[in-house]
Amino acid sequence: MRESQTAVLERGLELTGECATEPFETPWAAEARWFVQFLEPGRGTVSLRTQISADGLTWVDHENAPVNGEAAGILTAPVRDFGHWLRLVVTPAEGTVAPLVRIVLSLKE
Amino acid sequence: MTTPAQPADTAAALRDAIRSSDPQLSKFRPLPRILAHDDFDTGLHGWVELGGNYNGKGEYGSLDRHFRDFRPPQLSSCNFFDVGTHGAMSGTYALKLATRPHPGHTATGIRRLTMSGRGLLQIEAYLAYKAEAVVDPDAEDGFGDMEWDGNRHPSEAQFGAFTVATDLCGDDGVRYHTVVRYQNADEQGNMLRQWRYPVVPEPTPREHYEGKVDYPYATDFTAPNPEDWRTYGQPQELCMNEVPTKVNWHYLRWVIDTERRKNVEVQLNDRLMDWSEVPVPIYDDRYGSLENLLNFYFSVRTLSGQRNFLYLDSVVISADW
DSSP: OOOEEEEEEEEEEEESSOEEOOOEEOTTOSEEEEEEEEOSOOBSEEEEEEEEESSSSSOEEOSSOOEEEESSSEEEEEEESOOSEEEEEEEEOTTOBEEEEEEEEEEEO | OOOOSOHHHHHHHHHHHHHHTOTTTTTOOOOSEEEEEEEGGGOOTTOBOOOOOOOTTOOGGGSOGGGSOOOOOEEEOOEETTTEEOOOSSSSOEEEEEOOSSTTOEEEEEEEEEOSSOSEEEEEEEEEEEEOOOOOTTSOSEETTEEOSSSOOHHHHTOOEEEEEEEEEETTTEEEOOEEEEEEEOTTOOEEEEEEEESSOOOOHHHHHTTSOOOOTTOOTTOSOGGGEEEESSOOOOOOOSSTTOOOOEEEEEEEETTTTEEEEEEETTEEEEOTTSOOOBOSSOOSSOTTEEEEEEEEEOSSSSOEEEEEEEEEEEEOO
16 A cells, blocks of 8 residues: 555635745655645635755745636645655735635645 | 463563564563554554544634644654754654744644553653754854753754643543653753643643633643643753754653553653652543543644654554453
């Protein structure tokens, strides 16, 4: 069986400006997918950017293009070929309202 | 052929002999029945973030504020900026609990079982604790009692506390916790290195629902009032090993008695502590839905606001029933 893990990294985030998830170690995983779920009605758009790190301290954008979308429902973004740490940077467009957001990282060997 | 005069002794001797030839188990001293042997090279083994209780609609707002953000455990290869992958005591991976960089924040990992008997119950672990490394030319070279001098390092004073505890219930809803905490330093970085225990049971979501308690984010969920904690014995210095990127594994062993609802003893490396007189407060009210509850949790709490980490190489839970 392949190892897997689902990590709920944010469950009550109020998106008022750009934010990054806490560093998460993923050395054992080959593939990952972000789920950003907007739990209450809002408005505006957000951009999702995966960042990678070799040490959990210094971060650089992954080669994947950012995922952009409405702040509603679920936005999702896959990522492969990362270093041993992952985080997601969520950037709301000006005027965006996203009162309650859950961010989940799904990992597979 | 002769019949052994003491068959039980023979069985114990055989168990010891077999265990001593097993490199994974010979570093432990389990009671006769091993309930769990969790080597994190093979996954999470059921250690999960402690989640608070929520209502029938699954609404976020129904969670206690101080129970909402205990962080998911990570399978860590103990990766650091200076040496790369440090690795665990055995194999590559350890279970890592990581706080946010927020004073008072706690990260947890809980293991959920039930009891099929009563009597002695033991948890053993190889653990290491660290504050997050800093790579910043503008950072301070000291914190609290610790000023960089080539041997001492500020990160040692930036680590708050780690805790191992239970949540136990049975015998018609009698619920109680046993708790062991190592309080390394306080908010100002004064080195304490004290063993501590609370004299009140942990506030529960039902007590919040009933309006009896309501705590803010980053409250010490195990026992919120600092005056409800007592110090056990003399301080014990552990092996933080100078900088935040060297991992030295410590042996922890803790025995409780679920027949008598008592602590028995705690061992950390070469310090063996008689905890039989350490009180175990039970809840006044009875709880449903929890018959034979047997949970162990580890937690780590930052007071400095620097991210604090607790690493577990492996854990063994055993019983004499």
